[in-house]
Amino acid sequence: MKYTTKDEQQYVNCTLSGPVRVFVKDKKIVRILPLEYTQEDDAKPWSITARGETFVRPNKAGIACWVQGSKQQVYSKDRLLTPLKRVDFDPNGERNPQNRGVSGYEPITWDEALSIVTNEIVRIKDENGPSAIAVTGSSHDSWGNIGYRMSALERFWNLVGCTWIDHDPDSWQGSYWGAIHAWGFHWRLGQPPAFDLLGDTFENTDMIVFWSSDPNTTSGDYAWNETDHWRFHMKKLGIKFVFIDPHCNYTSVIDGDKWIKPKPGTDTAMALAIAYTWIKEGTYDKEYIASHTVGFDKWESYLMGNEDGVAKTPEWAAEKTGVEANIIKALAREWASKRTTLAGGGRSGMGHIMRSSYGHEWSRAMVLLMGMQGLGKPGVNYYSTTGGAPADWEFFFPGYADGGISGGSAGPKDLGPRGFPKRATASQIRQRINRACLPECVISPPQTWRGVYGYYGQSAQQQLTECTFPFPGYSEIKMIYRQGASYIGTMMETNRFARMYRDPKLEFVVNQTIYNEPEAKFADIIFPVCTNFERYDIGEWAKISGYSNKLSPTNARVVVFQQKCIEPRGESKPDYQIFALLAERLGIGEMFTEGHPDEMSWIKRMYEVSDLPKVISWEKFLKKGYYIIPPKMDKKPTPALRWFYDQRPIDIPDRPMSTDRPTNATEGLSRLSTPTGKIEFESQLLKKFDPNDNERPPVPHYVPSWEGSESTEILKKYPLQLISPHPRFTFHSQHDGKTLWNDEIPHHRRLINGYRYWVIRINPADAARYGIKENDLVKVWNDRGVVLCAANVTERIREGAVHSYSSGGGYDPQGEPGNNATIDKGGTINQLTSSRFLSKNCAGMAPGSCLVEIAKWTEGV
């Protein structure tokens, strides 16, 4: 019989990197396609006409390659298919914590596993109170507002009580600790909005400076190959692209008109020299400085050398950065004479450089550069080309940071007032841990840091609060409940995490995850979770909301009813169901479920409280699987900071919460949320906090890295600067180390002697000095760890620096886990990064500052 796909069932689902259509036959996934928007009743494509050219919205989702490879993930041999117990763990006898990470596992029933975990929760709470249980999820759960970590995990543990292991603002480091003090936006963790900047850029911009920005790789989060269309169109319109990056990144090799390669971590020096040149040549917007900013004289004084006797000239910067002074001058002149937009980071306000020592100084300097050129003027924006497409933001559908069934911990809290859930939960335990120093909190308390509740962005002051773990009266940690299993790949100096798990202080460790991943191998009990293709959920593609309110890097707002395509593999279950079962055993079943019999009932409720019922019936939504929210093209665009430029009341669909600013008066509405309402060259808050802070002074400074090109002593032993930005062909640890198809991409891993090694990039001149050739196995190390990698010898990385992506999922120690001398074959680059915070008052991770040594590896493994 002739083959036809009409014999197959079709489903729609949404992943963390795009919506898809799934074909199923005989209860197995046959194929997965990027969702197309070509049905009769789909929203018609929008278009923007500018400079005589028309851009039309594409008709299908630009998903990531790892989503295209999801089938292999669902059927990966590394899936966890039953609950597991560590063989030498006996909750009523010997626990053998020292064997975590080495001993094997045996399958047990759900009943047994749930009993052990319930008993341990009760025991540990009885003995120490709930704060003895530390809980955390990873940054990026599989998609869906009901099952998301901020939803199910948070609701359950808010009801049970625990010490939350907060994420540090890792994605936002510099913006959060720095840019907030220059332009506010604390409720966005220091990142700027992007409303309507796509159209504004098409119409008005002449040049874009991509500074620590590789949008072709990082996409602005969750939307994968969506924004490349926009950049191709920008090139067609004649917009010039300049890249500042030690790596000639993937956007640059497609679109770049110039690649400028500073030594890693020295960028603030270049920024200062650009500002210096503008002042010297009088090519900045003096009127804007007078009306829109404060403290410019202090900045000018520092730049001119009045403060420390050193003028921040291009020649001075050349010495720090390794970039020729005349190139810096040429860039400064072009920038001032053209309508220039700054793309700082792959999403406005991100960028690997701000995840390095004193990265906040770079982030502040970026805002100030734009301040000198009239930020908000047509074509003059802070915009990474990864958002700002036409969208109807009046249409309400929640994002994951709205908190789902938990009730929400961050952001504008739009769900609660709509009656979702009926009773919101909140953390009852004040004690917190910062995940960046979790091992120290567990192994060697007390630990002190500043910026408790750092992730929530309720105010700028919040980050100045100091805390000491354990909080007075609270318990140390006896149990860890971990959703996801990535930290050995994704956190800093990660041998620390292996050591933590093997510490006898930890009486009990649970891991709840999908694959047999690095951290799972350290748990006592493992709960197997199914993928998003094996459960129902509801979610809008790439919609974060909360601290990223109304920001989307997609071409269309696509709300998806995530249809269950196949039954959960083996005995795996959705997170939600695991928590519902635990809640029942703990006697809080009804409290957890609010009487909803299952996820479908919650999904329907979320549909009801959103604006979907106005546009699509429940029945149709269930059947069709998605709805595309059309933008209102007759609405006048409101480019992100134009209101501020024009000194008008704020007109974008995002504003401070009522507690932040006087929002009643017109005057208040035309202010930024800094103390003065202006761009602050001298931060008023930091001046009050500590005017003598030499690591984050009131006016941003260039501070040489604590581990970088000016570190004289360490450089002798470890002469190469390692940068470890976000992996191009995976979403952090998630699509690596599980025998997947992207492992076959030569940028990602390379097959050498039957093993797929992680790639490290090295300049030909360095490679020649070390006798390293393309595809050689190399050993990369420092005092914190040893990793084997495959060498890629390329001009794309500057001399003196090496480049290897962060966040692998392949941890494979060839000896005692957690020992800094143990060789890792799996490419866990984050063993090498330092756990030192950005700076003394900024408790965030700084992987960008890392020195290593490299050698050709000749011994066998």
Place this chain on the structure above:
Amino acid sequence: MAKYAMAIDLNKCIGCYNCQIACKDEHVYNAFPPIAAEQPAFGQFWLSIEEREQVWDPSHIKVTYIPKPCQHCDDAPCAKAAENGAVYKRDDGIVIIDPEKAVGQKELVSSCPYGSIYLNEEKGLPQKCTFCAHLVDDNWQEPRCAQSCPMSCMYFGDVEDPESRISKFLAANQGEAFHPEYGTKPNVYYVGLPKPNLSGTVRLAEGNECAANVAVTFTGADGVKRQAVTDCFGDFQFKNVAPGKGTITYELAGYAPQSSPLVLDREITFLGEIKLNR
């Protein structure tokens, strides 16, 4: 009868590898007899991506990604090498390796100059891209690789129908064969294959500052005069230059014009810094 072909716009390709993986998604764990047997999970690339990294100069590196499915040649060496009709060209132009008849014909792998045929060790079966003939026969408009491409840079269709997307694309763009020297009459056309490049950067001798707006004229071996203007960094570039002898001149108001002969004998020519004197 249609004649199927593919055109690939390399100028729009971003090297995302979706096409390579979409092909695996279609053919791994799935068999479509009589067109294709199951593809092993790893090791075969019915669509591989060849990457060309051109270092035009130290501050301009260009990568061209060249997605490479079977070229469905009109004059296919694989068909000639096959015994008992194990490789055949369908009336619609699609070249198929018969998954039964081809068992044991391992030498087919080396018959393809494009390296498009892979050996399934377990089955002793040579395998390759089918242009997703099972889907074409089911009235799909595009094969999987093309459907998955976020940039829609792969055009698939009937080249004999002037109204098809591929015909229209090829009417507007000059399609080229990849490796025409193989002489196999391929049915995959490329737009934007890497070309020889000439570039340099101009400085003002005094102070060594970048010289913007310098008029650069290049006269190539073909006698054609081409013009470029330096940008703010003093950089200029001529794309797609013909090999051979030529001359290049630099003119900037207030500076002495300069002219020099040059020989383009490599794919990439970077002239380095050119200094202008008053």
